[in-house]
Amino acid sequence: xxxxxxxxxxxxxxxxLSGPLSAxxxxxxxxxxxxxxxxxxxxxxxxxxxxxxxxQAQPTDGSSANLRALxxxxxxxxxxxxxLHLYATxxxxxxxxxxxxxxxxxxxxxxxxxxxxxxRRGAGIHRLEDITGxxxxxxxxxxxxxxxxxxxxxxxxxxxxxxxxxHHLPADQQAMELCHGNIDAMVYTVGHPNASVAKAIRLCxxxxxxxxxxxxxxxxxxYPYFTRAWIPADLYGPDQPAVQTFGVKxxxxxxxxxxxxxxxxxxxxxxxxxxxFKASHPALGVLTPQxxxxxxxxxxxxxxxxxxxxxxxxxxxxETAPDAG
Numbered sequence: 545x546x547x548x549x550x551x552x553x554x555x556x557x558x559x560x561l562s563g564p565l566s567a568x569x570x571x572x573x574x575x576x577x578x579x580x581x582x583x584x585x586x587x588x589x590x591x592x593x594x595x596x597x598x599x600q601a602q603p604t605d606g607s608s609a610n611l612r613a614l615x616x617x618x619x620x621x622x623x624x625x626x627x628l629h630l631y632a633t634x635x636x637x638x639x640x641x642x643x644x645x646x647x648x649x650x651x652x653x654x655x656x657x658x659x660x661x662x663x664r665r666g667a668g669i670h671r672l673e674d675i676t677g678x679x680x681x682x683x684x685x686x687x688x689x690x691x692x693x694x695x696x697x698x699x700x701x702x703x704x705x706x707x708x709x710x711h712h713l714p715a716d717q718q719a720m721e722l723c724h725g726n727i728d729a730m731v732y733t734v735g736h737p738n739a740s741v742a743k744a745i746r747l748c749x750x751x752x753x754x755x756x757x758x759x760x761x762x763x764x765x766x767y768p769y770f771t772r773a774w775i776p777a778d779l780y781g782p783d784q785p786a787v788q789t790f791g792v793k794x795x796x797x798x799x800x801x802x803x804x805x806x807x808x809x810x811x812x813x814x815x816x817x818x819x820x821f822k823a824s825h826p827a828l829g830v831l832t833p834q835x836x837x838x839x840x841x842x843x844x845x846x847x848x849x850x851x852x853x854x855x856x857x858x859x860x861x862x863e864t865a866p867d868a869g
Contacts, residue, residue: 572598573806575796576613576622578606578687579715583735583827584623584794587654590824591796594813597806605714606687608638611797615645620802621810625657625688625733626769626793626840627695633843638691649846651796651807652814652836655735655827658773658791659692661753662744667728672755676702678728681711681718689715689733692792699759715740723748733792735827736775745780752780755789764790769840793840800846807848815852833858 573595577588580603588601604610610622611632624632631637635644663669667678682697683690690712697703704710711718711727718730719740732741744750752775764770773791778784798807814821815833822828837845837853845853853859 572600573810574600574602574620576604576610576619577601578604578610578623579740581716581719581738581740582732583655583657583738583825586825587735587794587828588623590821590828591810591814593824594817594821595810596813597809604686605684606689608688608691609686611639611645611648612642612686614648614797614799615642617799617801619799620806621651621796621798623654624795624797625691626653626795626842627767628688628691629795629797629840630769630842631691637695645843647800648843649798649800649802649849650841650843651798651811651846651849653838653840654794654796654831654836655825656771656773656791657688657733657735657794658775658787658789659689659696659755660732660734660736660738660741660775660787660789661729661755662722662732662741662750663729663753664722664725665749665751669729669753671753672757672760674753675729676706677708679709679711679726680707681713681721681727681730683731684712684714687714688792689731692733693731696759696763699763719744719748722750729753735794735825737779737826742780745784752784752787754787760790769793769842795840797843798846802846802848804846804848804851807846808852809848811849811852815856 575588575591577585585601585603592599592601607624607628611624611628613619614622631639632645633648635642669675682693713721715732721727722730722744764772769792770790773789775787777786822831837858854861
């Protein structure tokens with residue numbers, strides 16, 4: 545009996561000494577990103593570093609896949625392009641069969657994502673129209689780049705038969721396929737500078753191609769989530785000219801069911817040390833809080849984000865949704 549009593553006392557003492565669960569024992573917050581080669585993943589890791597709780601940036605198939613996983617309750621926080629963000633909110637385009645996602649919530653928007661066309665120098669692709677008749681990678685199913693490319697193809701009146709072949713490679717594979725000559729061009733909707741684009745230019749002598757013309761002008765005028773965009777000269781080397789194109793915004797979204805306190809902690813961590821967060825990637829350097837809480841957002845603001853924005857005086861007490869830009 546004495547031995548049993550002593551054992552019980554030792555166990556109780558150990559429990560008391562161990563105290564409450566530490567931060568390391570918390571379930572990690574998962575932020576769904578996209579390809580490990582893209583800016584989403586870099587920014588996702590930067591967001592995790594701002595938090596005082598376990599957090600991990602998780603590679604995924606991209607924006608469409610993230611939005612559908614959020615709807616199914618498999619994710620709490622994820623990145624999505626602003627165009628697909630709108631489609632999911634309204635239940636249009638590729639989300640028409642799913643219907644409007646009334647549980648989708650906005651947290652904030654991030655960097656601009658220019659639609660980027662990269663071609664082999666010897667492929668004879670000098671402008672957007674030249675890609676027909678060539679082998680082109682449009683991105684893997686579920687990716688934002690694929691969604692933007694399909695929208696552009698539809699506007700141009702192009703079908704898959706207008707190309708020699710259409711490839712469905714993820715972003716982290718396309719640069720080497722370009723180097724090996726298996727594709728003539730790749731498209732990528734991404735913030736810059738980007739490691740995959742840099743690899744194609746550095747290793748394969750690839751070139752950036754302007755994406756402009758009457759159809760692009762019509763797209764920008766017709767859809768509020770598209771904006772005119774550019775890639776600065778010399779970003780990928782001294783001979784790289786400035787590139788004109790169009791683009792979307794990166795947005796961080798959540799499910800309505802995501803814990804408001806977790807979202808509040810994330811938003812507060814970003815904006816309370818904003819300069820440090822912007823320094824985590826060059827694409828974030830020009831961000832302002834005023835743009836981030838409105839531009840590119842169509843779903844209502846998440847309760848946790850809204851609480852912080854009201855505390856800062858950035859959102860009126862009666863406002864519940866962003867005035868989307």
